[in-house]
Amino acid sequence: MMYLDVITAFEIVLCSLVVLLFLATGFLNLKDFQTMRQSKWTRQDSVALMLQTLFYAFLLNFLVIDAINGGVLLFTFLRAPLLSQTVLAWVLISLQVLLGVLVLTGVIYGTARWRDWYDLIDAEY
Numbered sequence: 001m002m003y004l005d006v007i008t009a010f011e012i013v014l015c016s017l018v019v020l021l022f023l024a025t026g027f028l029n030l031k032d033f034q035t036m037r038q039s040k041w042t043r044q045d046s047v048a049l050m051l052q053t054l055f056y057a058f059l060l061n062f063l064v065i066d067a068i069n070g071g072v073l074l075f076t077f078l079r080a081p082l083l084s085q086t087v088l089a090w091v092l093i094s095l096q097v098l099l100g101v102l103v104l105t106g107v108i109y110g111t112a113r114w115r116d117w118y119d120l121i122d123a124e125y
Helices: 002-036 042-080 079-116 119-124
Strands: none
Touching: 002 042, 002 079, 042 079, 042 119
8 A cells, every 4th residue: 555655756756857857958959959050040949849858758757657557566466466456546547647748748749740840950860
């Protein structure tokens, strides 16, 4: 039962940490791109770069939390099969929220890529 008391706070801290690290990297990339492409860089390019950074942050969050929850489910199922239904409900709620955020940012990122917002960014890579 320790899982139900701790894991949501752990997930929030972990997700926040990953997003903050990706945002810091995104802002550093933004400053570099602005200085390199000063004449061509627009706000649209800045928004596109931050959308890309957020999409990858939420993708990593989903994969990490999915792996952690899979381990917790496996451990719970092996140790106490009767508690696995309760833990499964909490894990599914967590994964649904993360998947919803990932799909939302993925749709926004995909739309921006479809609208050719990444031409100037992709030219550097």
